[in-house]
Amino acid sequence: MFTNVRIVLVHPTHPGNIGAVARAMKTMGFSQLFLVKPKLFPNPHATERAAHAADILLNATVVSEFLPAIQDCGLVIGASARARDVPWTVLSARDAAQKIAQESAVIPNIALVFGNEQNGLSNEELRHCHFQVEIPANPEYSSLNLAAAVQVMCYEMRVAYLNSLAHENSGPEKKHPPATTADLEYFYQHLEKVLFDIGFLKSTRSNKIMQRLRCLFNRTRLDRREMKILRGILTTIEESKV
Amino acid sequence: MFTNVRIVLVHPTHPGNIGAVARAMKTMGFSQLFLVKPKLFPNPHATERAAHAADILLNATVVSEFLPAIQDCGLVIGASARARDVPWTVLSARDAAQKIAQESAVIPNIALVFGNEQNGLSNEELRHCHFQVEIPANPEYSSLNLAAAVQVMCYEMRVAYLNSLAHENSGPEKKHPPATTADLEYFYQHLEKVLFDIGFLKSTRSNKIMQRLRCLFNRTRLDRREMKILRGILTTIEESKV
Incomplete structure (x- = not known):
């Protein structure tokens, strides 16, 4: 996945951040890290x-x-929260991730570039980027930690990738099989009978109460195992009354 | 924005992570931080x-x-990457964020809960969650740093919020207020007691059955009126036994 997508850190100051970036990348399945003149590394x-x-x-x-970190790349996207005099084409994090997911199949190398912790990317560096990407943030405090920004972007790329897979073959997950409508009807009949037997339901209000209980259990999408537990409870109540 | 959404860290070990969580929250516009027995804080x-x-x-x-960190909450979502014996309802990060964005207008308090760095949330803690949330990750190394996980979730909530602003004027439906965590706990205690009384629960298998019932009822998001009906049924079963 995304073996041709690299993360480029330009002049990172804190070695701890470089390590945290590596962790963020790996948790999302990325492995290509480029460091441009890091202050302290290794x-x-x-x-x-x-x-x-x-x-x-x-x-x-x-x-x-x-x-040299980007010269073999066909798509370069720069992350920057700073407003610029010359407005670049700015993509949201999600749109940038979708673009990368789409293009990674056809473009040999793609770079996602992050600037220095204090100053972000310079205008000179941004000039080499096809697009700028902005992570939506609190306007009163928009300064994400460097590794946090990488985490968000790598997460978005992974989700975009998974979504593209899902569109290819959308097989259902393996789960307990759901209760069928027929199962549910037996259950509601059983429930109503038991609630009458124990004196909880009286004829006048029973309709409305049963409707609310139906609403509740329909909503929860019971599977067969859960259905069996509930039917078991009802049977035990019946037997304990004898 | 989201002033009723809190981030709850359970037993965080590293004070650096707590600080990084605060930064991650603030960059996305969140401010309510709850710490359950932090190892070192301040x-x-x-x-x-x-x-x-x-x-x-x-x-x-x-x-x-x-x-105490969640008892006034009407929606509690636990972040956990660990596979569980009893499958909780697991939402993706994006779906969980959308749910929170939708419900934050009508629910008094919402908690997003993160476990300890080493062990995540215990089964006991997860039992109190309506849903589990999972950040999609590399199956070979899925361990996001705690603050990185908070960053991704807060980012997703911010994006969901911004998207909901775009779709506004489709006001939320009028509903009954949701049952709180405290309500639910009383209900589960009552349910367990009644199931023992009628002989449905036996000590050896009772844990797993109660967990499945919790999963079922947590998932369905009971409102107060439904809660009243269910408690009424339990009380009637108790009385009908005498």
């Missing part, structure tokens, strides 16, 4: 925060300038 | 990682047990 803080994603750090590509 | 690591979200830490509600 570094024990990076390894620690990477947890079980240290392999991504080991295989990371470290370059000293931005262009 | 703590300078939490404050450091919170960056400009230290106000959320200052206003966090710290409690010593889980139930």
Whole structure:
């Protein structure tokens, strides 16, 4: 999945963030990490925060300038929350992820680029991006942690990928089989009988109460095993009255 | 926005994660943080990682047990990646966020609950959740950092909120108020007692059966009127036995 999609961090300052980025990537199935002139790397803080994603750090590509990190890419999207003088084409996180999911089948390499923690991407760096992506955020405090931003984007790409699979073959999940309408009718008859027997239902109000109970149990979409438990309870109530 | 939606962290171990959670929340416009028996809090690591979200830490509600953190809530959703013996109703992150966005207009309080970094939520804690939410992840390494998981969920809720604004004027249906977690607990205690009294539950299998019944009734989102009907049925069964 998405083996041709890389995450590019430009001048990351905190090694802990690099490790957290690696973890965020791996949890969503990404592995290609490019680091442009990282301040401290490799570094024990990076390894620690990477947890079980240290392999991504080991295989990371470290370059000293931005262009070599993206020059073989056919689609480059830059993440930036800063408003720009020259308005770039800005995609939402979801739209950008869908674009990447669609194009990853036909484009050799795709880069999703994140700027430095303090300053984001420079205008010079943004110039090389086909699009800008913005994660919708609180206007009063929109500064996501670097790894948090990578997590959101990788999550969106994974969901876009899964959705594209689902459209290909939408097989139903394996579950307990649902109770059928006939099962439900037997259950409601049984329930009504028992509620009369124990004196809970009296003729005048019973219709409305039974309707509400039907509404409740219909809504919950009982499976057969649950149905069996409920029928068992009703039978036990009947027997305990004898 | 979403002032009645709280993030609940159960037994968080690392204070840095608590701070990162506060930052993740604030970037998406959330402010209500509940901490259940945090290992170290307050703590300078939490404050450091919170960056400009230290106000959320200052206003966090710290409690010593889980139930007080959720007892006034009408919708409780637990985040957990662990597979369970008794399958809870599992929503995707996106579906859970849409549900919360829809219901936050009519339900007084909503909790999104995250377990401990090492072990996630216990079965005992999950029992109190109406739904479980799962963030789609790499099956080979699905362990998101705690704050990263909160970031994804808060992001999804923000997007769902923004989408709902776009669709506004389709006002929510008028409904009966939902049963709270406290109501549900009384109901389950009553139900379990009655099922023992009538001999339906025997000690060995009772746990699993009660769990399935909880799953069924949690899923159906009882309102207060339905709750009253069900409690009435239980009381009538008790009386009819005398």
